[in-house]
Amino acid sequence: MLRFLDAGESHGKALVAILDGIPSNFIVDIDYINNELKRRQVGYGRGERMKIEEDRVEIISGLRGNKTTGNPITMLIYNKDYEKWKDIINREPEEEEKITIPRPGHGDLVGYFKYGSGDIRDSIERTSARETAIRTAVGALCKAMLLEIGIDIRSKVHSIGNNHDEVADIFDNEVYEEINKSLVRCYSKEAEENFKKIIDICKEEGETIGGSIQLSIKGVPMGIGSYSQWDRKLDGILSYGIMSLQGVKAIEFGNGLDLSLKGSTFNDEILYKEGKFVRPTNNCGGIEAGVSNGENIDIKVFIKPIPSIKKSIRTVDLKTKEEKSTRYERSDVSAVVPASIVLENLVAFYILREMLLKFPSDQFMDFKRAVEIFDGRDN
Incomplete structure (x- = not known):
C-alpha cells in the first residue's frame, strides 16, 4: 500500500514527509521534483512569502544513488523564513503574545477550541497552505513514475472570479506550452488580461479572489478503482484527496453540473473502433460506477477566496468576547x-496508489511490464 505522512509548520525549521511503498529501482530525477516546486511558487497574485522561499527538496532515505531501494523515502524542505521566526516558534508565548482574534474562514477558531492551546498561532502554523510544498514534492515523485507508464496529468486555470478562460486541449503540447507561459496559467490572451485585472483590483481593495481549475488525467487504463465497496470507488478516492487541499470547496467530474443535459445526451455512448472501446463524449469524466473507463479523467476544482484579507470584517476576541475587526496575516x-500545480501532484499520489493496488510490484520494471501487458490485451 502506497502511503505517506507529512509534518511541519509554516514557520518551523522544515517540512518533512515519509513516503512508503514506492517500488525499487525507479530512477528519481531530483530536478524534476524541484521544478514542480518552482512551478508551485510562481504565478500572478502570489504574496511576499514566495520572494523569501526557494523550495528545494532533500531526500535523506530510500535512495541509493538516484534509484529507489524499496525502503521508505524521507523528504525534507527547509523553511528559509524559520530564521526570523525561531525565537517565537521555539518557546512558550507570553500571555500578551498569544493570538486570540480568529480570521473568519480559516482554521483559527476551530483549532483554538479543538486543541485548547490558548494561542491561535498553533493552528495557523499547521493549517497554512505552506504545507502543500511537501505534498507537491511527494506527488512529483509519483507523477514522474506515472509518466514512465504513460499516465500524464495536466491542468489549467478555468476561471478567476466570474471571468472564464476558453476550453482548450491541454494535451496538445503547443497549447500546454502557452498555458505554462501564462502567469495565470490560462490559454486565452483576453482571459489572461481579465484575470490579471481582477487580481490587481482585489489587491488594491484589500480583497482576495477564488476561481476554478481544469484538471485532467490521461492514460489511466480501464478498470482502476472498484464498485465492490463504497470506499474503493476511484472518484470517491480522488474527491477525498482533492477536498483535503486547503481552499477547495467543490469539485465536478466531467459535465456533472450541467443540468441542461438529459439522460440520452449525458450518458457517453459506447463504440468499438480499431480494437478498442471508445466514447464520442466524456460527460462522466472518465469514471463510471467508481471505475476508470479508459477516457481522460476530467475534473473541475473550485477554490474559495483566501481567508486572510486586509479588508476589515467582523470577528470576536476569544479571550474578552468583544467584537473586533479581523486580523491580517501575510498572504x-x-x-x-x-x-x-499542487493538484496535479496531489492526484498523482492517489492514481499511483490505485495503480499499485491493481499491479502490485516490488520492483519498478515489474510494475511497468504489468501495466504494459494489461494495456496491450484485447478488450
Missing part, C-alpha cells in the same frame, strides 16, 4: 494559480 491575493 496571496489568489491561490488559484499555485493550486493548479
Whole structure:
C-alpha cells in the first residue's frame, strides 16, 4: 500500500514527509521534483512569502544513488523564513503574545477550541497552505513514475472570479506550452488580461479572489478503482484527496453540473473502433460506477477566496468576547494559480496508489511490464 505522512509548520525549521511503498529501482530525477516546486511558487497574485522561499527538496532515505531501494523515502524542505521566526516558534508565548482574534474562514477558531492551546498561532502554523510544498514534492515523485507508464496529468486555470478562460486541449503540447507561459496559467490572451485585472483590483481593495481549475488525467487504463465497496470507488478516492487541499470547496467530474443535459445526451455512448472501446463524449469524466473507463479523467476544482484579507470584517476576541475587526496575516491575493500545480501532484499520489493496488510490484520494471501487458490485451 502506497502511503505517506507529512509534518511541519509554516514557520518551523522544515517540512518533512515519509513516503512508503514506492517500488525499487525507479530512477528519481531530483530536478524534476524541484521544478514542480518552482512551478508551485510562481504565478500572478502570489504574496511576499514566495520572494523569501526557494523550495528545494532533500531526500535523506530510500535512495541509493538516484534509484529507489524499496525502503521508505524521507523528504525534507527547509523553511528559509524559520530564521526570523525561531525565537517565537521555539518557546512558550507570553500571555500578551498569544493570538486570540480568529480570521473568519480559516482554521483559527476551530483549532483554538479543538486543541485548547490558548494561542491561535498553533493552528495557523499547521493549517497554512505552506504545507502543500511537501505534498507537491511527494506527488512529483509519483507523477514522474506515472509518466514512465504513460499516465500524464495536466491542468489549467478555468476561471478567476466570474471571468472564464476558453476550453482548450491541454494535451496538445503547443497549447500546454502557452498555458505554462501564462502567469495565470490560462490559454486565452483576453482571459489572461481579465484575470490579471481582477487580481490587481482585489489587491488594491484589500480583497482576495477564488476561481476554478481544469484538471485532467490521461492514460489511466480501464478498470482502476472498484464498485465492490463504497470506499474503493476511484472518484470517491480522488474527491477525498482533492477536498483535503486547503481552499477547495467543490469539485465536478466531467459535465456533472450541467443540468441542461438529459439522460440520452449525458450518458457517453459506447463504440468499438480499431480494437478498442471508445466514447464520442466524456460527460462522466472518465469514471463510471467508481471505475476508470479508459477516457481522460476530467475534473473541475473550485477554490474559495483566501481567508486572510486586509479588508476589515467582523470577528470576536476569544479571550474578552468583544467584537473586533479581523486580523491580517501575510498572504496571496489568489491561490488559484499555485493550486493548479499542487493538484496535479496531489492526484498523482492517489492514481499511483490505485495503480499499485491493481499491479502490485516490488520492483519498478515489474510494475511497468504489468501495466504494459494489461494495456496491450484485447478488450
